[in-house]
Amino acid sequence: MKKKFDLSSLMRSKLTWAVVAEALILLVCLLVRPDFFKISYQPSTGMLYGNLIDIVNRSSEITIIAMGMTMVIALGGTDLSVGALVAVAGAIALKFMRWDVTVYNTPGDYSVYPFFLAILVPLVVCILMGLFNGLLIAKGDMQPIIATLILMVCGRGIAQIVTNGKQFTTGYSPFRVIGQGSFLFLPMPIIITIIVILCVSLFVRKTAFGTFVEAVGINRSAARLSGINAQMVIFIVFAITGFLSGISGLIYSSRIMSNDSNNAGLNYEMDAILAVVIGGTSMTGGKFSLAGTVLGSIIIRTIVTLVYYFGIASEATMAFKAIIIAVVIVLQSEPVREHFAKRTRSRSQFARGGALK
Amino acid sequence: MSGKNELSSRQSLFSRLTNPKYVMVYATIGIFLVIYLFGVIAYGNQGFTTLRTFMNMFIDNAYYGISAVGMTMVLITGGIDLSVGAVASLTGMFIAYGTSVLGVHPLVCILFSLVVGIGLGLLMGWVIHYLNVPPFITTLTGMFLARGVCSLISRESIEIKHPMMDALAGWKIYFMTLKDGEWVRIRPSAFINFNVILFVVMIVIGTIILQKTRFGRNIYAVGGNEQSAKLMGLPVGRTKVLVYGFNGLCSVLAGVAYALYVKSGWNLSLQGAELDVITCAVIGGTLLTGGVGYMVGTLFGVLLKSIIPALITFNGNLLSWWGKIATGLLLLLFICIQKVVIGSTSKKSKKK
Numbered sequence: 001m002k003k004k005f006d007l008s009s010l011m012r013s014k015l016t017w018a019v020v021a022e023a024l025i026l027l028v029c030l031l032v033r034p035d036f037f038k039i040s041y042q043p044s045t046g047m048l049y050g051n052l053i054d055i056v057n058r059s060s061e062i063t064i065i066a067m068g069m070t071m072v073i074a075l076g077g078t079d080l081s082v083g084a085l086v087a088v089a090g091a092i093a094l095k096f097m098r099w100d101v102t103v104y105n106t107p108g109d110y111s112v113y114p115f116f117l118a119i120l121v122p123l124v125v126c127i128l129m130g131l132f133n134g135l136l137i138a139k140g141d142m143q144p145i146i147a148t149l150i151l152m153v154c155g156r157g158i159a160q161i162v163t164n165g166k167q168f169t170t171g172y173s174p175f176r177v178i179g180q181g182s183f184l185f186l187p188m189p190i191i192i193t194i195i196v197i198l199c200v201s202l203f204v205r206k207t208a209f210g211t212f213v214e215a216v217g218i219n220r221s222a223a224r225l226s227g228i229n230a231q232m233v234i235f236i237v238f239a240i241t242g243f244l245s246g247i248s249g250l251i252y253s254s255r256i257m258s259n260d261s262n263n264a265g266l267n268y269e270m271d272a273i274l275a276v277v278i279g280g281t282s283m284t285g286g287k288f289s290l291a292g293t294v295l296g297s298i299i300i301r302t303i304v305t306l307v308y309y310f311g312i313a314s315e316a317t318m319a320f321k322a323i324i325i326a327v328v329i330v331l332q333s334e335p336v337r338e339h340f341a342k343r344t345r346s347r348s349q350f351a352r353g354g355a356l357k
Numbered sequence: 358m359s360g361k362n363e364l365s366s367r368q369s370l371f372s373r374l375t376n377p378k379y380v381m382v383y384a385t386i387g388i389f390l391v392i393y394l395f396g397v398i399a400y401g402n403q404g405f406t407t408l409r410t411f412m413n414m415f416i417d418n419a420y421y422g423i424s425a426v427g428m429t430m431v432l433i434t435g436g437i438d439l440s441v442g443a444v445a446s447l448t449g450m451f452i453a454y455g456t457s458v459l460g461v462h463p464l465v466c467i468l469f470s471l472v473v474g475i476g477l478g479l480l481m482g483w484v485i486h487y488l489n490v491p492p493f494i495t496t497l498t499g500m501f502l503a504r505g506v507c508s509l510i511s512r513e514s515i516e517i518k519h520p521m522m523d524a525l526a527g528w529k530i531y532f533m534t535l536k537d538g539e540w541v542r543i544r545p546s547a548f549i550n551f552n553v554i555l556f557v558v559m560i561v562i563g564t565i566i567l568q569k570t571r572f573g574r575n576i577y578a579v580g581g582n583e584q585s586a587k588l589m590g591l592p593v594g595r596t597k598v599l600v601y602g603f604n605g606l607c608s609v610l611a612g613v614a615y616a617l618y619v620k621s622g623w624n625l626s627l628q629g630a631e632l633d634v635i636t637c638a639v640i641g642g643t644l645l646t647g648g649v650g651y652m653v654g655t656l657f658g659v660l661l662k663s664i665i666p667a668l669i670t671f672n673g674n675l676l677s678w679w680g681k682i683a684t685g686l687l688l689l690l691f692i693c694i695q696k697v698v699i700g701s702t703s704k705k706s707k708k709k
Contacts, residue, residue, distance in 0.1 A: 145493075146688075151685070156681060157678040283491035284491070315624060316508040316512075317505065320505065322505055325498050329490055329498065335487070
């Protein structure tokens with residue numbers, strides 16, 4: 001089936017505006033720094049270096065979470081607990097590797113418990129926490145934003161209690177690989193992100209699950225009446241989001257080789273939701289676009305990189321993020337898109353000599 | 358409308374107070390009393406029963422309470438506002454930078470903050486209603502903007518030094534008692550300050566707006582069912598925009614209260630406060646789906662949230678992190694109660 005090229009539908013597509021926005025930001029980057037797109041190879045680490053690589057690398061935590069968040073939002077909900085889960089995952093992983101810590105000492109290249117436990121336990125805990133969210137929402141019939149607010153408030157407290165309020169550091173080299181290693185010339189987080197994107201897309205698009213999610217998001221009762229186990233769909237989606245937050249938490253703590261229960265994953269829920277919305281998935285639920293989400297996450301990171309170039313304080317990037325996001329969101333908003341679509345339609349009709357409506 | 362009002366005024370006070378729509382407010386007050394009683398039994402001999410401890414709960418959380426007044430209204434319309442913490446922080450920055458660096462009178466700074474805060478609120482309300490952008494995203498952008506501007510002003514904490522601000526922050530009314538024909542301060546001394554008065558005044562104003570004005574009724578109508586409100590000919594757009602504007606006002610006042618409380622401005626202050634404020638409102642019985650919520654509930658929501666750290670301080674052995682977990686559990690408890698209450702009332706109405 002070949003789609004007819006139609007400018008008005010293109011103007012109406014949210015993804016188009018996201019691509020345009022990213023292209024514009026990259027263009028500004030190029031104007032500020034002519035060598036922006038340069039990518040170099042460092043033989044000593046076996047990794048490619050460059051701004052583009054860095055943007056994708058640094059966006060990976062948000063991208064991974066946003067994959068799950070896309071489905072949550074497609075269900076018509078939001079998951080506020082992801083940032084706290086990032087902190088929990090990091091805390092548990094470090095606790096397992098540094099169980100012996102009583103006082104601060106220089107971290108060595110060792111792990112108290114086997115490495116697979118330090119990786120597996122945080123992920124399992126995150127899945128359980130995701131299931132807890134799912135339980136409240138599916139069985140308790142609560143609003144997702146409130147149900148996940150509980151773990152958002154509790155989560156950081158739990159992370160602090162796991163580590164007894166301490167910050168552990170580690171020098172364990174297998175753990176370092178997750179956030180700082182490389183594979184096929186690319187930083188490990190990018191590889192993990194690609195695997196996650198592939199797995200989620202395959203699961204969602206090659207099975208009926210994606211359709212189920214959209215159906216539940218559009219009308220839960222109707223979906224249930226047509227034979228979809230809506231509760232199970234909600235459970236699975238929140239479990240996946242918890243799992244992905246756990247992976248993101250491991251990457252984050254591997255980057256800093258430490259746990260940071262206060263700042264790990266801070267505002268990740270906000271960034272992930274923004275990435276999803278910029279990517280064109282509507283907050284009201286229904287249809288979703290995983291490709292858009294990846295793009296949205298990269299847009300957010302590109303803005304941050306661009307602002308660094310102007311030598312502005314890292315906290316102040318938020319203001320610029322806000323302005324660019326505001327523009328994207330206003331352009332994506334229904335009235336504006338309809339307006340543009342109408343104008344293009346009437347213009348093209350005019351060019352074809354058709355009558356104006 | 359007027360007929361219903363006549364009917365309700367004819368009802369006795371008792372039957373009005375036992376109206377099932379107040380169940381959530383009573384639940385909040387009840388749980389607060391239970392926890393307070395627990396504190397009295399457990400730590401009564403350590404001074405938990407004193408008026409000072411009770412007033413400290415107001416003093417330490419006045420800025421949350423002021424912000425919660427506006428937030429309650431926003432939540433009743435079915436919206437959400439994530440920008441409150443950042444706007445309050447921005448107000449603190451304006452006051453600190455204005456008085457300490459630029460040498461401007463604090464009143465001018467506060468006035469400027471009011472213009473900015475209310476302006477941002479109205480703008481967000483306009484975007485939410487007329488551009489149909491979800492409130493969550495719009496106010497999140499507002500939060501990023503305000504927080505970013507904070508950091509653009511300064512990344513360092515700035516001390517607020519101005520005679521007027523010092524006087525306002527140090528101004529206290531002590532509770533007095535008659536002893537041997539002379540008025541003396543009660544011991545241990547308990548007092549209220551400007552923040553507490555501002556908090557109580559805002560709660561009263563909020564109650565009056567919600568219960569006694571047409572604007573308040575519009576807020577409930579919009580939150581109950583926006584489509585019906587529109588069909589009834591109510592000014593839905595104006596109501597929503599004004600609610601966000603009012604919330605901007607509350608955020609700025611909360612920022613002023615916070616600035617008086619800590620006497621400094623810092624770009625990262627009050628991070629995550631927006632969710633604490635929402636938690637206060639939800640614990641107070643406000644439904645996030647809109648249409649339900651009372652200021653009295655919010656008042657006790659703030660008190661409930663502030664009694665937990667007080668108890669942890671009195672215990673002395675627990676890590677302060679347990680406070681977060683306790684707050685989360687409290688939230689869970691309240692949502693469960695809400696579910697049960699709503700479930701039972703909807704069943705009743707079905708039976709009718």
